[in-house]
Amino acid sequence: MMEDPDGWERYYKRNDRRQGSPLLRRALAMIVPDQHGQSAVDLGCGAGLESGLLLERGWSVHAVDKQRSAIDRVEAIAQRLPQGRLTTVTSHFENLGPLPSSSLVFAGMSLPFCHPDGFPRLWALITHALAPGGVFVGNLLGDRDGWSSIPSMTFHSLAQVEASLLEFEVLSFAEIEEDGSSMRGPKHWHRFDIIARRR
Numbered sequence: 428m429m430e431d432p433d434g435w436e437r438y439y440k441r442n443d444r445r446q447g448s449p450l451l452r453r454a455l456a457m458i459v460p461d462q463h464g465q466s467a468v469d470l471g472c473g474a475g476l477e478s479g480l481l482l483e484r485g486w487s488v489h490a491v492d493k494q495r496s497a498i499d500r501v502e503a504i505a506q507r508l509p510q511g512r513l514t515t516v517t518s519h520f521e522n523l524g525p526l527p528s529s530s531l532v533f534a535g536m537s538l539p540f541c542h543p544d545g546f547p548r549l550w551a552l553i554t555h556a557l558a559p560g561g562v563f564v565g566n567l568l569g570d571r572d573g574w575s576s577i578p579s580m581t582f583h584s585l586a587q588v589e590a591s592l593l594e595f596e597v598l599s600f601a602e603i604e605e606d607g608s609s610m611r612g613p614k615h616w617h618r619f620d621i622i623a624r625r626r
């Protein structure tokens with residue numbers, strides 16, 4: 428039986444027809460207009476839509492997810508997009524080895540699912556993978572988020588996000604706080620959307 432205690436497969440099914448992340452699209456338009464042959468990491472690739480978006484544009488993508496079913500999905504997408512090159516690793520963030528040197532690290536709604544004890548090491552892997560000029564694109568959850576009492580997840584205050592970005596030039600930053608919903612029902616969202624270039 429497929430191991431999926433967190434119900435991610437339901438999330439992938441519900442999301443696999445959406446457009447790729449608007450935040451990633453915006454970042455690509457800002458940072459690398461019309462460039463090809465670059466390398467990216469997609470952390471917590473989920474249904475693989477953002478990896479697909481990058482592969483379609485000729486990027487080499489290293490996709491990471493703890494769920495084997497997510498990796499199966501992204502590998503199936505890559506078979507239809509031979510203009511890009513995909514490598515994958517099935518791993519928890521907490522056990523992840525070094526990441527390949529990359530000009531982009533994308534982490535769409537995935538880093539908060541790293542255990543707080545593992546987050547500093549994960550963030551160090553991300554900053555280490557990015558050469559100067561490389562760009563981080565992704566989301567963190569804030570300390571007023573409705574899930575912030577879940578001990579296995581990582582939440583940041585604004586000051587903590589700013590401290591994490593000291594080695595970066597911030598290209599776009601939004602703090603969003605609103606009532607909405609998630610796969611688990613109604614939810615108060617407190618989220619940071621980040622596009623930042625490694626100094």
Ligand SMILES: C[S@@+](CC[C@H](N)C(=O)[O-])C[C@H]1O[C@@H](n2cnc3c(N)ncnc32)[C@H](O)[C@@H]1O
Nearest residue numbers: 471472473492493494519520535536537540541
């Ligand atoms: C909310 S989904 C986001 C998927 C995709 N990036 C997107 O934007 O739709 C979070 C993803 O992170 C993965 N994930 C959650 N916790 C993880 C962990 N500790 N290590 C690695 N991957 C994890 C899940 O399997 C899931 O695919």
